[in-house]
Amino acid sequence: MKTKKNHPFHLVDKSPWPILTSFSMFSFMLGLTKWFYLHNSNLLMFSTFSTIVISFQWWRDIVRESTFQGHHSLKVTMGLRWGMMLFITSEIFFFLAFFWAFFHSSLSPSVELGMNWPPKGIKPFNPLEIPLLNTLILLSSGLTITWSHHSIMENDYFQSLQSLFITVLLGFYFTTLQIFEYKEAPFSISDSVYGSTFFMTTGLHGLHVIIGSIFLFICLIRMYLNHFSSNHHFGFEAAAWYWHFVDVIWLFLYISMYWWSS
Numbered sequence: 060m061k062t063k064k065n066h067p068f069h070l071v072d073k074s075p076w077p078i079l080t081s082f083s084m085f086s087f088m089l090g091l092t093k094w095f096y097l098h099n100s101n102l103l104m105f106s107t108f109s110t111i112v113i114s115f116q117w118w119r120d121i122v123r124e125s126t127f128q129g130h131h132s133l134k135v136t137m138g139l140r141w142g143m144m145l146f147i148t149s150e151i152f153f154f155l156a157f158f159w160a161f162f163h164s165s166l167s168p169s170v171e172l173g174m175n176w177p178p179k180g181i182k183p184f185n186p187l188e189i190p191l192l193n194t195l196i197l198l199s200s201g202l203t204i205t206w207s208h209h210s211i212m213e214n215d216y217f218q219s220l221q222s223l224f225i226t227v228l229l230g231f232y233f234t235t236l237q238i239f240e241y242k243e244a245p246f247s248i249s250d251s252v253y254g255s256t257f258f259m260t261t262g263l264h265g266l267h268v269i270i271g272s273i274f275l276f277i278c279l280i281r282m283y284l285n286h287f288s289s290n291h292h293f294g295f296e297a298a299a300w301y302w303h304f305v306d307v308i309w310l311f312l313y314i315s316m317y318w319w320s321s
Contacts, residue, residue: 067134069124076117083110118277125294126286136293143297147304150267154308157263158315161256165320177253177320182245186317189240193233194313200229201306204275204299211282214289223279223295226302230272237265257316264308271305274298 083106090103125131131139165176172178184190203226210219241258248258278295281287287295 067132068138069130069132069135071124074117074120076113076120079113080110080117083113122281122286122294126281131291131293139293139297143300147300150304154260154263154311157256157260158311160252161260161316161320164252164256172251172253178251181250181253183321184240184244184317186313186321189236190313190317193236193240194309196229196233196236197306197309200226200233201303203229204302208295208299211287211292211295212289216285219287220279220282223275223282227272227275227279230268230275230302233268234265234272237261237268253320257320260316261312264305264312267305267308271298271302274301 086102086106087110090100090106094100094103164172168174168176168178177183203222207219207222207226210216210222246254246257248254275298278287278298281294
């Protein structure tokens with residue numbers, strides 16, 4: 060018997076995707092461990108593929124609920140906004156822990172480090188080379204994502220699509236340059252607390268850039284398919300908020316770990 064809905068909230072249907080994502084991510088971590096210790100990447104490749112497939116199915120359901128079935132009312136959208144804001148706040152404190160470790164070690168270097176920062180024997184990156192270029196790339200991407208947002212609100216389909224495409228390209232360009240920088244690095248993650256804090260913080264930021272680029276790429280596909288309107292585009296807004304967060308974290312990273320630490 061079908062009952063009439065008498066509230067503005069969205070009570071989601073039962074879905075297999077959350078539990079399958081949990082198992083897939085657990086397999087991914089086991090695959091990473093197997094790759095590190097046994098140099099065998101078959102489980103890692105399988106879990107990566109399964110995560111991509113499950114994510115696609117889950118995103119498909121969310122797009123269907125929000126765009127075609129109209130379940131995302133103003134009340135639901137407000138809840139999603141608060142959820143995204145709290146998620147970004149948790150990410151800020153996540154990075155705060157790594158910045159704390161960096162400044163704890165750098166402001167008062169121990170005897171084991173030779174009471175120097177950077178420690179003796181470590182040649183830091185030149186902040187005026189690839190790091191500066193990556194800074195300009197992320198700042199430019201912040202401008203293009205804002206351009207795209209304003210174009211959506213003004214119902215300018217072509218400019219919103221064009222500027223979002225540029226943002227996605229800049230995101231993947233940043234990742235390419237960071238991979239090249241890591242390959243040419245004169246020190247490794249095992250080189251004292253300097254290497255550990257540097258690669259953990261910049262590496263996790265790089266992971267967030269990859270996630271943000273995928274987030275924006277999905278929004279690009281949805282924008283091409285006309286899923287967004289001037290007053291209903293929270294999926295894009297969430298991606299833009301996340302991207303601005305990534306930009307701000309990089310500015311702190313560049314100033315502290317590249318420029319000041321060199």
